[in-house]
Structures are given as C-alpha cells and as structure tokens.
Amino acid sequence: MNEHKPVILITNDDGINAPGIKALVDAVRDLGQVIVVAPDSPQSGMGHAITIGDPLRLNKVNVFEGIDSWECSGTPADCVKLARDKILHRKPDLCLSGINHGANHSINVIYSGTMSAAMEAAIEGVPSIGLSLMDYRFDADFTIAKTVANDLAKRMLVGGLPPHILLNVNIPNTTASEFKGMKICRQAYAKWAEEFEHRTDPRGKDYYWMTGKFINMDTGTGTDAEALKDGYASIVPIKIDFTDTVTKAWLETEWKF
Numbered sequence: 001m002n003e004h005k006p007v008i009l010i011t012n013d014d015g016i017n018a019p020g021i022k023a024l025v026d027a028v029r030d031l032g033q034v035i036v037v038a039p040d041s042p043q044s045g046m047g048h049a050i051t052i053g054d055p056l057r058l059n060k061v062n063v064f065e066g067i068d069s070w071e072c073s074g075t076p077a078d079c080v081k082l083a084r085d086k087i088l089h090r091k092p093d094l095c096l097s098g099i100n101h102g103a104n105h106s107i108n109v110i111y112s113g114t115m116s117a118a119m120e121a122a123i124e125g126v127p128s129i130g131l132s133l134m135d136y137r138f139d140a141d142f143t144i145a146k147t148v149a150n151d152l153a154k155r156m157l158v159g160g161l162p163p164h165i166l167l168n169v170n171i172p173n174t175t176a177s178e179f180k181g182m183k184i185c186r187q188a189y190a191k192w193a194e195e196f197e198h199r200t201d202p203r204g205k206d207y208y209w210m211t212g213k214f215i216n217m218d219t220g221t222g223t224d225a226e227a228l229k230d231g232y233a234s235i236v237p238i239k240i241d242f243t244d245t246v247t248k249a250w251l252e253t254e255w256k257f
Helices: 019-028 076-088 113-123 143-159 224-229 245-254
Strands: 007-011 033-039 058-061 068-072 094-101 128-133 165-171 181-184 190-200 206-216 232-239
Touching (some): 007 076, 068 076, 076 113, 094 113, 094 143, 113 165, 113 232, 143 165, 143 232
Parallel strands (some): 007 033, 007 094, 094 128
8 A cells, every 4th residue: 555645445336337436436536545346246225234155256357547446246345344354454544435326315324335335444443435426327427426525535534534433425416507515414214115016027926026215204404305405415424333322311211120
C-alpha cells in the first residue's frame, strides 16, 4: 500500500461489472489509493450473509484502468473480509459500497448487500458509506451520484465518523436542475408489502415469484423517504449496536429477575 495516500476500499452487491461501481471508482479515484474487491456476480438482497460451507475464490481482474481490482466468488460481506485479510493486510482508511442500482432507504437497509458490505467494514472500525441511486436501470445516469460520493468521501477522509457508525446514502433519480442537495435524515418506517404469485414452470411444477409494493407508513418529518421525495439525497447514520436503550431501561425497571 502507498503510505502517503489514504487507502479506499470499494465494493458493491451488483457485481464488479456493474456501471454503478465504475461510477464510484471514477468519483473517488483521485482521492487516494483505490482498491476494488467486489462479487463476480450480482448479490442483491443478500443482506449480511457470509460464505461458510463453500470455498471462496479471489481473481485479480483488469476492469478499471489504473486500479487494482479483484472479483470474489462470495457475498459483499465476504469481499470486505477478504480484502482486509488477504489483499490490504490492514484496515482501509475508507470503505465505499455501491453505487447501487436501486433504493436502499428505510427498511431496505436490512436486506441490502450494499449496506451490509459497508456495515462489515464499520464493524472493523473503518469509516464506511453505502451509496444507492434510485434508478434500477442498467444504463442509469450516475452524474449526480458521483458528485455526492466525491463530496462525502472527502468529508469522511478528513473527519471520519464515531467508531462503528456508517452512512446510508440514497440519491434520488432526478435531473441536475431539480436536485436539491443533501440532507441528514432519520430512517423512515416503511416496508415492502410482498405478494407471491403462483406460477407453473414448463415442466408443470409450481413455483412462486415475489412481487409487491413499497409502502411508507411514516407520517413524521425528517425521514429519508421524505427527503428523497423532495429531491434531496438522504444521509442516515447507522449504528452497529442494535440495542434499544430506552426499552432496556424500562425492562430493567419493570421486569425483576
């Protein structure tokens, strides 16, 4: 590693050949020594899965000009673990995951491979950001998202975050003239209302295909869903410790053991 440049680890869940990760590399390549370790195939919706029963493979590839990069047979979280242990041999100064094709605000943070990769880095004490653009198209325009990524990466390299905190950043699918900027938010109470369509394959066997729609049940203000609707990029700080300290205090008073 170059001792004079900050080391920036980049990963994602859409796979190393996705346009979103190329946009992220381009956005920050001048800010430090960029190293890419990403899945060799799409891993969306994997959450924080890790590979236990199968071997993991790392192959060096030439995907980004002038950037050392590896494709990994495992999950996004696997990529971060292997990058630290077998490629960097140290903690990176910053981990960026994305830019995801599609939203990861509100409840999506639980399912997202993009966010779980950033979370894995945060567990190790690495300042981390998960970035997502609210456009699922393969040919999505990442211009605004690249500007957001560059701005936040600069801030993180200077000031960092408290230990084991990461940022969930979502960028609206909007034009430059309609983009309002960035806003610090809280996570909305919103969820997917799933339905499972019953279908039959060509061999006559039944299977189910998940469909549904996203429902925002949060009527409060200051949420990521509200910011995105209004044309802002939402920034939600996420903590690793899931403990509800308010309920913990209540239980300690109400429940006697």
